[in-house]
């Protein structure tokens with residue numbers, strides 16, 4: 261029995277080391293069992309709308325960082341965002357994730373208007389925002405406008421490691437505070453981190469799990485770090501499939517009721533990555549609903565997949581793929597069972 265919930269930092273780091281080159285059958289089986297106890301074999305789908313790739317921040321790992329002059333920058337208009345939601349509704353989606361860089365063009369008022377309009381048109385849907393660090397007042401306004409969920413990966417729970425990944429004007433303390441505030445305000449909250457980001461140690465990953473244990477988020481986004489050629493980390497190594505699967509499985513054991521996406525990044529480093537993610541305890545996928553013309557410009561990392569089964573338009577292919585691997589696709593709101 262892997263009793264991760266009662267382990268200390270060193271014990272967790274040891275388990276990570278033991279499984280980093282290949283997650284053990286015992287670990288994967290335990291994660292799947294726990295996931296099945298709470299969610300069965302359902303895989304929940306969310307429509308991802310990447311509505312702006314402008315960003316004021318300079319995270320060293322991210323392809324859309326402010327300093328990258330090679331990005332073809334775009335912003336969707338309110339009408340375009342609403343038609344993505346219409347398209348999603350037509351395809352059967354009941355939840356939309358609006359993600360973007362930290363783009364000051366989108367004032368709180370603009371975001372609230374968009375959320376309010378989607379919610380008024382599709383009252384049964386759940387809306388997730390993923391637009392970075394904001395003030396408590398902004399988060400409150402988004403909630404009042406109808407936003408249900410908020411994704412904000414903490415990226416790393418260790419301060420020294422955080423400093424190696426971000427410019428000095430950003431702070432881990434602020435990011436963590438944002439997460440606790442969002443939780444307090446009643447959002448379903450998603451935290452998360454990259455696996456194999458530069459300078460990351462097994463102890464850092466153990467700290468990520470301990471931070472999640474404390475925060476008790478409703479969702480956790482975990483994917484491998486993948487270098488982007490126009491960033492300071494262009495020459496760094498990427499995160500591996502086995503270590504990512506190990507971290508998914510350990511997160512499932514740490515937070516049995518959490519919603520755990522099998523991420524696009526995982527699907528990018530291995531053609532069967534997402535299926536392998538399900539077999540490590542994941543139970544969410546987020547196909548791309550952004551307009552086809554802008555998809556290639558939301559390049560957080562090199563070779564990001566955005567067509568084929570990754571496209572929301574190919575929802576039937578995705579359904580088949582999910583079913584072929586022994587799961588059942590669920591297009592409902594898919595609320596988290598975490599309180």
Ligand code: SAH
Pocket residue numbers: 321322323359360361362390391392393411412413415453454483484485486487488525560561
């Ligand atoms: N601006 C929003 C959304 C960020 S993009 C925010 O601050 O939350 C969503 C996620 O992509 C990030 O949180 C990060 O974990 C991930 N990401 C960025 N660059 C990446 C890379 N090179 N490889 C893998 N994941 C990356």
